[in-house]
Amino acid sequence: MTREGSFLFDVTPHHDLRAPARHRGQGRWGAWAHLLPAVVLAVVVLLAPLAATVVMSVTGAEGPAAYAGVVTDQDIWPALFHSAVWLALALVACGLGLAIAWLAGDAGPRSRMLLLIALATPAVTSPLTAGVAFRLIFDADPERGTVSALLRGGPLLLGPGWIWLVLGLAFVWQWTGLAFVVFHVGLANVPADLLRVTRIFGAGRFGRLRTVVIPALFPTSAVAMLVVLTAAVRVFDLVLIGAPGSVQAGVDVMGLFWWRHRDDLGDGRASAMAILLAAMASAVVVVVLWRLRRDWPRARHRPGDPAAPAPARPRRAVRVVTVAVAVVWAVPFAVLLLTSLRDPVAAATSGWWAGGYGPGSYGEAFDGGAFAAALGATAQRGVLVAVLVVLPAVPAAYALTPDQLPPRTRRVVAAVAVVLAVLPPQVLAVPLGDVLGAWLGGTVILSFVHAALVLPLGVLLLRNAFMSVPRPVVLRPLAQGRSALFQMTVESGPAVVTVAVLAFVTTWNDLVMGLLLNWPAADQAPLVLLQQAREFTTSAGVLAAQAVVLTAVPVLLLLATGRWLVQGLTRGVRR
């Protein structure tokens, strides 16, 4: 923020309701004890393997020259560049979310709800599902692909070059919604008086956006961006299923390249490559989310304040555009659903408009019982992971509220959490496999790994919510020297639900960890899908059916908990 901007910030009324005695009562040791379970999980599953990978990268056959070897390897350069492109796409998705939210601000409540559902649903589907849907839509054959049928003789959208458009669209389709959810609540709550003051001071539209709107959207927007950036760093399954084999080399990302070439690279270079990927991801989040190093501004909570503002009279044009956006966003799901409802032979040889409807694809999808068994195992793991994330994340987030640990410690812990949140699994997989090898046959150990990967984001989200708990609620226990953990958790119920849902959905959709660590014993449902996709066309019906089932679970969860999720995600929005 510019100096002028911070001046404007300071003139806004700011009630300090902090408890007078800050570090009395249970004291700092108590705060550290709260942090302990999360720290243990993070150290054992994230930091120790990370350190081991760093050691491996400098003690391999070449020593530290492995890094030079990776950086100068002509074959790795494209993968490095592609990974950077994905990170840029993450920012595009966030920007688009902001733009649609800005637009929807003038739409009526009903169109806004429609948009919310249409845009947010893709965020809980697996990238594998997104890949299947977009490959169906962009199939090069005009008999089958929707787009190819419309543009007969047009470009080959799954071919080299154009494949970027398809994969990029799939990614943007998936993640714009999350940014939208956060921004549309945030925008509605931008202080109107502040906007008026800035206008009087002569700030233009862009100036107002920069000095008022964007700071006001912090830190919730930061969490949304963190989620999208993490998804960009971990892009893997989307490419694996979305691109035909012959063009995959042209869209390889670092994570995929590492997975394919780990053997020929040797331990030193493979580790160096994983570390470089992690470093690149950390660098991007640190630059983008620089403000996270500071204490986030406290939000004031006005009870009874509805999340959405009183709507202005919606303009017809805005409403039309909103509905159009919602419809466009629903197309991939519609194609997926229609394809799944067709007979396997019909789905393999013609497009959804050609008829041939019947339950055959679902029958084949569940044939043999393997898919059903995998769904069961995956669900079980998801629930266990949700529990394993919430239990340590709640006390850890509490320890990070201002009445507990000193500011500098909190800042360091928050920074570490942000970096850990974007860690690519490739950087952990080898040491984890070596150490946990003996027990990895059981799904329980794998669940701990999943839990540790979601934990940092969970802590950050919960901390946001805890910081916005109204002071009066926690003043009394704090003043009496007791812990306010219980009150804060109850007040932040939606955020706790959000973290649990996030953990479940991440685990449910996971492909990479299952593939790297425990495969095939993991019995992870997306793996069944991936194997099915070796001959994409003739598996189209079955793949679509399995993708629909795989998507139905998180979507139902989303619809059941949606209200809480919106609150939980946006609790930290400055009001």
Add this chain to the structure above:
Amino acid sequence: MLSAVAAAGVTGCGGEPPLRVAVVWSGWELARFRDVLGGREAVVYSAGDNIAALLRNPVAPAATPDVAIVPRPGLVEDPAICARLRPVRSGDPAYWRDLLRCGPDDSVRGVWFKVAHKSLVWYRPEAVPLPPEDFEQWLEMCRRRALTSPPLAIGAADGWVLTDWFENVLVGIDRAAYRTLHEKDGDWASAPVREALTRLARLWSIENLLPGGGRRALVTQFHDSVLDVFRYGRADMLAAPDFAWPVIDRYRSPGRAAWRFPFPGPRGAPRPPVVAGGDAVVALDSGGERGVAFVEQLTGAGGIAGLESWAAAGGFLSLNGAVTHYPPAMRGLAAELAGEIEFDLSDRLTGALAGGDGQGLWQVLTDMFVAVTVDRTRADQAAGTAVAALKRLSEAAPS
């Protein structure tokens, strides 16, 4: 809930857990394999093209299966994998059995379960009245036909389709050279390799050879190319192994016939041997004696009924002479595989030349395919580039 999960985690400790069988198939083929297993208790996983990574260097050692279907013998020769395999009794013909020997005692560590005949060209009889006698005739036929409509479909999105092309051409030119190439000091810059690549490039570079051109062929998978010929009738023929048959049979337009001719060799040369591939079943250390018994039972006399079930469904050839219930379109193929054959070269490669999508020989041939079909590079020039790339890869292979 938690206790249920914990219980699921520890069932491995008590009693005899079902064997974990990793296979390379998915979809229809996987369902047929389950039929073959019948009532045997086993957990079957599909590992697909990535089975090599699973066997060679599993990130988690405990993730190794007890029994695995290995899609190429090159994997068995890999010392890291061989050390994990148990010797098994095999009733395969000597040539085949020797492909699966490894280790200090050179013992047989696998049995062929499903073998493939890769020297076939499937065609629509109404479009190809007279099958070609040799490669030159075939080239001429394609050239003439291409003036009106595309004669061939190639599933270039799958790298193995292109390597099969290369192998069939090379084995016809120089069988002896073909035999040495999989060895560590194989000469990839030799005249026969260059000649094979040039012939291939010459055929592929024919204008209007493929429906939609080279660009579209690159996103056409093997099954898509079958559809192109037998469903949509956009092309007349495709070079494809025996396991194309169930795909043709299921997806062809009603009433459309599918015939086959052997992959043509060079003019004046003796008829080339059949290029064969196959999936072998191996027992890993983790499965103990049970794994070995499972392998021997699956492929031995006791398993005939199971093998017959897949053979009758099509797309399955067995070296076991007792299996006879093949569909009419596949008759005689199993017998050819017990005769004059050369094993699939790309499946025996190790080091930098091996590998799937984006790697080794697959990528070199894909690049050459792009060069002649999309970029319109001259055939000999594209072949020269490919030879240089292959030479570089063969020298990069760790010794």
